Amino acid sequence: MSTVERMKMEADIVCVGFGPATAGFLTTLTRALLKEDGSPAFESKVMPGMPLQIMCYERADDIGFGVSGVVTKGAFIKASFPDKDLTKEIPNAVAASDEKVAYLFDYLGVSQRDTGTKFVDAVFKGGRFFMGKCPEAAELPWIPPFLRKEGGIVMSIGSFISWVGAELMSSGLVQIWPGTPVSEPVFEGDKVVGVRLVDQGVDLQGNPDPATFMPGMDVHAPLVVVGDGPVGSVGRKLDDHFGLPEGNHQHDWAVGMKAVIELPESCTLKPGTVIHTLGYPEQEIFGFMYVYPDRTASLGIFVPSWFDSPVRTTYTYLQHWMQHPYIWRHIEGGRLRSWGAKSLQESGVRGEPYLTGDGYVRIGEGSGTTNVLTNSGVDEAWHSGVLLAEGVIDLLQRGETFTKANLDATYVRRRREDKLNADLQKAKRARDGFQDGFFKGMMGTGMTGMTNGAMNVSSQSRPPSQRIKTLLETFAGRISEEDLAAAVAQCAKDKQPLHDTLMVLAGWPEIKMDGELLMSHQDVLFKGGKVQAAGGFANHVTFAHPEICRTCKERTCIEICSAQAIMPGEEGEPPEFDREKCIHCGACVWSCSKALPKDPEKSNVLFGAGSGGLHSNEN
Amino acid sequence: MADILLVLHTGSDGSFSKGALESIATTVDLSSKLGGSFAVGVIGAGAGAAADTIAGCGAEKFYVVEDEAVAAPRYSSDVKAATALIQKAGAQIVLAPGSSRFARCMPGAAYRAGAQIDTHIVALAVEAGVLKAQRWYYRQRILTTLSRAARPWVLLIEGGIQPAWQGAAGVADAESVAVEFTDAELRTTIKGIESPATDAQTIRPDAALLFVAGAGWTKKQADGAYHIRDASNLIQGFLKKAGASLGSSKSLVDLQSDGQETLSFMSHMNQVGQTGTTPRHAKGLSTCCHGEEPHAVGWRFINERRAINMDANCGWAQGKADVVYIANAFEVIAKVNELLG
Amino acid sequence: MCSLALVPADYTQMKINQMENKTMEGLQIVVCGTLVPDPLQTLEPVTTPTGPGLKNETMLPSVLDPWAAHSLYEAANLAKKVPGSKVYLVSLGPKAKLQQLMMTVAQKVPFELVAIDGTAGGFTDAMEVAKTLATAIEAIPGLDKTRLLVFGGCASASRDAGVTMQLIGEQLGITDQFVGVDEISMSDDGSFSVLERIEGGQYLASTCAGAPAVLAWATGSLPEPPNNPQVGMANMRFVMPALQKAQPAAVGVGGINFEKSEVPAQKRATRIVKDVSADVIAAEIVEWIKG
Incomplete structure (x- = not known):
């Protein structure tokens, strides 16, 4: 396809993917783009006389479609909006209140449980009289601090991203284009000079239809911001080109599948309730339920890459999990309103790729920002975008170019010195134990969490295959x-x-x-x-x-x-x-x-x- | 002066359509509920003679506009004629069938007569002397009951909500309402009616049965191959033998515009559902179509519904159809065609 | 790789030239269209202080009203064929939602946006909506009714009344109107012929001496254009200012008293027939058809 004549467009900054990281980046950046008198603070390099031309291309058909709901401490996100109460700005957001962690018993006796898990089963069943009483489950009497979300927000990331997107676009300073998948970075040697959009008007095999063929356009820009998530096409192609830094790997994954449910009138759960479950439908599968206002809840499960069964259909497991008596009593008679799924890169900071190169920079989940100890990713992804924006503003103000050296000295330096990195480093080995099963995994997470990362369980990591x-x-x-x-x-x-x-x-x-x-x-x-x-x-x-x-x-x-x-x-x-x-x-x-x-x-x-x-x- | 005016138009043959006769029944019914009188106004070629055919409907007065200018449906002349009738009759309530001709010109007539207008009315009721109309919003998703205080109020009645009026012909003694048409109102010339090249495969409102083909017909079948020609023969054979009207799902006609090999006799004209039509038939048979809500809303006015689908958990099985056959439609329709002879 | 250096700035200039060149003969095609809920969304009525509305209305993902969208693509296609023509899109909707919608629609075909900040809900009175739209059309700078074609959908997917376009035409004094249009062909002398959908899958064929006219479209014949980032960027030069200066319009339910709005429970007791031979099923179907 190298002979195809492609249209070319120029921008100053082109972002790939509009998720929390890019949203954090653009929110911070746009606040520095106007002087106090309303005139542009920086002039476009590609269109002299114009303000900076900033484009963001999003794969999904609209912004806020490809993401999922969370409970997050949201410390970084809140810091970006010091004057706003996000629970009031974002539809259906609510302060996290009642937190529960429940160990679900295998009431049907059908799941695959190893010896360690059977031991845990016995402990919880034996100890359930000391714990919260509930059907076929035991609620932990105490939640370790690293897992607590108190003071945080329960919200739909779809709503949050839509809200941020609308704020950004109404500023007129950036253009966010949904329905526009980006196929790959455009390289000149090891330098990234832009991105290429996907071809349209082709058949399923990619062959052009003469009547409708529109070759994917090349959008050139001095800076390409890659925030397309863990399975994003541009990020993955950068990894193909550059490899991962020595010692890093991306072996750990999970698919999170969730549903938004309209709860039955009989449901007594209060908005802000946060429930996490473990133990069922398989020992490897974790579940969550977050209660929004207006009798709505977001609930779902995670199927991790270390669940070694090839028969791992998340949807079937989700349906079995929903029917567990501990969950079913809250949702029976309700109605499923929305549904979705997403991969999570769970290697955390150990999966960190090269964060910068000449002309490009990585932010968000695909850049290794997920904290695998606290199971938090959105807030961290957002903050990586904020740190990048601070670095970019720094470079713009000094009139410097977006070389690897300059990006390292601004963005990467900020990221390394930030609390974000300190927390990620503490969490680095929190999941290692799961490589050897659920029991060792739980022990490992507990140890990492309680010792702030000083002590960890060791294991040999292998790719899922x-x-x-x-x-x-x-x-x-x-x-x-x-x-x-x-x-x-x-x-x-x-x-x-x-x-x-x-x-x-x-x-x-x-x-x-x-x-x-x-x-x-x-x-x-x-x-x-x-x-x-x-x-x-x-x-x-x-x-x-x-x-x-x-x-x-x-x-x-x-x-x-x-x-x-x-x-x-x-x-x-x-x-x-x-x-x-x-x-x-x-x-x-x-x-x-x-x-x-x-x-x-x-x-x-x-x-x-x-x-x-x-x-x-x-x- | 009558309380209700019913406006009708003649067809190209000078007679009334089934929809027109149904709206007479609706008018008679409403008039008795309101306890008042009604008049009938007729537009079109042969309006006077047509009025005679419904002379026994109980109207206290008949008006006609049968100028050459309204022989064929043209917005500018129709709107002027309809406005003249509304003003002449001076009725508070104006009813008319929701034909394509009236759906086009009545809004303008209402505007000119200073009237309110509501369309796609599926039921009329009188409660405590107040006229209440029912219609769907959001393409058959939400049913509302509404009333208006302002008069005149023009209401376009959906077809199929009442049996056609039957009654004696006679002498209507219709009053001809004179309407002057200027050159500016005759800038549009009617060339005629074009039927699609394949007239057997269109939506035919008079058919008792609606046959809906879904995208499954054009997908790979169990043997791993496409069977577009077989699908085509089976469907066309069925339509002919069963005298059915042909509808389709959106995904099937979308495949067509994507340039994929598909059923050549299908077009957006056949599309039933959210972005298509909402036909009215006594029975509907869905084949190779999942029965999702945006399509199923187009089935709102299909009384008996059956579906043939390979998936026992398809939308039809979730309370949208009366019977769902979990089977291969190719095999079933082949056999059905055989049985129909 | 050979690159075609068609930068948006040039394109914009080209559009400005078109706009200012008064001597250039061409059509002014004004498309009326706004957002409706994405068709796969579940809709539930709620009662608001201003009349019925939809649950979570501000949050529902939206699309450009399908029939209006067809008319927009037909307008762009026609404008391409008639040199010097220009397409406007007049949209009445909540500003924030219009902005989001434009990020998808603006990539499809070139147009200039005229935005009006008000509700796009289906329960508003068509007369009020038409009045608002007609006023906005009259206010388009350089509007020349001798070159004006007003396009739109033959009905919306929200109100679905099929009357708004005719009412706009009446207010603009346009008496040549066509509803359910699937095809227009222009002649060199400015006259055009039209095919309108009528009963029984047939078409009414007419010719009209020329603009001004109102055409309320059915599906037309054009597929949805691909997303073209360059078209998007060029349109954006007009979209953002149009949104910024969008005037608020109080469009309400008019004189309608909504007594009741409901999603009727229409769940049927479905009988599922499986593990039965095609022969048996066929026999049952034939009996049903004949019965």
């Missing part, structure tokens, strides 16, 4: 080899994922859909996520080596797919991808059980920039 068990190993003792083989053959013939069949064979009850709270996967896509995709774009999920897929038995990409967008193809052929269903969570990338022959750190799934996805900003 090297951890995922075979089907036989996963279901040993629960499904006979013959039954397993027959079920796999039948699913292949029916072109269905394995999970529903295998989970039922392993003893999980079938889910009785009611069309309101429990609905089919397809219904949750449309009714919950309002998923849609305009035509004219190529498939953004492809397989590097289809021949590897042909021999793959686990097909974890199909099982993990949050949206049934990756489904079995012809028998013996690679899975098929339906871009109209994809919600761009990116879980397929890190869940693939097959490493690239040339690079064991990477998987066989290629995840590019695509258009469409969720159309709900309640998440």
